[in-house]
Amino acid sequence: MAFSLLSVFIFLQVFTNVVFAASDEESKTLVSLPTPPPTSPAIKPPSPSYKPPTLPTIPIKPPTTIPPVKPPTTLPPVKPPTSPVTPTKPPVKSYPIPPVKPPTAPLVKPPTYKPPTPTVKPPTTPLIKPPPVQPPTYKPPTPLVKPPTTTPVTTPPPVKPPVNPTPTHPVKPPVAPAKPPTPPRIDxxxxxxxxxxxxxxxxxxxxxxxxxxxxxxxxxxxxxxxxxxxxxxxxxxxxxxxxxxxx
Structure with missing residues (x-):
């Protein structure tokens, strides 16, 4: 749109400039021509050889048409998964159950108490001790009579005269080295x-x-x-x- 307005404005300006230029040239040619004598035939002014410039035709581009914007395709609503319908069974008629009588226990007579019969002990046979077995008597052997032993005669050892021991000198302990003399203490x-x-x-x-x-x-x-x-x-x-x- 702005380009078309600009081209129209340029065309009008060029057209006005051409018109003004042509009018100025005609006025100049009319002023410069001498007055013809009365006898001479009328001289036609030469037609101006100037042709107005033809304006270049600017091809006007048609406005670009914006393609229609397709509306966003709406997705069909997603149906939630239908839970399977369980077929309902027809109600079953419950027939009344006849009451069951508990079995009656047979009457048991208590046993009659009989006194215990005394137990008869068998006769005990007396224990017969076996006769004690005496060990055979052992006589010790008679000791052999040894002949009397005679004691050998021992001779006494010779008596040695007493020897006087040599006197041993006592061992003296090691003597520590003497300390150096202390210097005199000064005042x-x-x-x-x-x-x-x-x-x-x-x-x-x-x-x-x-x-x-x-x-x-x-x-x-x-x-x-x-x-x-x-x-x-x-x-x-x-x-x-x-x-x-x-x-």
């Missing part, structure tokens, strides 16, 4: 008193100095320095924080 308090005499915190200095003295057995002379005289034990002793401990 750490007096030495540390002179060492910490000029310290700003004398109590802290005395405590650290006495500990180092007991461990290293040495206190450097003077109030400061000289730690190398007591060796690496005094010089390299550190606190938990990694600082030198001995003053």
């Amino acid at each position: 750490c308090v007096s030495l540390c008193g002179t060492r910490c005499g000029q310290h700003s915190r004398k109590n802290i200095c005395m405590r650290a100095c006495v500990t180092c003295c007991y461990r290293c057995k040495c206190v450097p002379p003077g109030t400061y320095g000289n730690k190398e005289k007591c060796g690496s034990c005094y010089a390299n002793m550190k606190t938990r924080g990694g600082k030198p401990k001995c003053p």
Whole structure:
């Protein structure tokens, strides 16, 4: 639809432009022509050789027809399966059953009690003990008389004179090696008193100095320095924080 309107609009515009151009040319030709003398025959203006352009015919496509939409095919309703109908049997007439009498038990007379007849014991035959069998008497054999044995004469061994035993020396236990002599104990308090005499915190200095003295057995002379005289034990002793401990 929009394409057809656009083509009509273009056709009208081109047509108006052609009409205006043709009218302008006719007016120009009329102005430029000289007035003919009265004697000369009338000259017809030449017919314009300009032919208006023919507009190209644009083939108009017919509107595309939309094929009709088929409605959705509705499936026929599915019938639920019908359960088979069982044929009903006609009612059976029940005839009355005659009552059945229970069988009567025959009357049984109780048996008459008869006293028991005493049982007669057969005569007991006395048991005859067999005579005891005595074993044959066995006489021990008479012992053989041995001739008297004479005791051999034993000679006493010769008496040896007593021998005095050699005296044995008592075994001495092994003697443990003697311990090296202990070095003389130094007076750490007096030495540390002179060492910490000029310290700003004398109590802290005395405590650290006495500990180092007991461990290293040495206190450097003077109030400061000289730690190398007591060796690496005094010089390299550190606190938990990694600082030198001995003053």
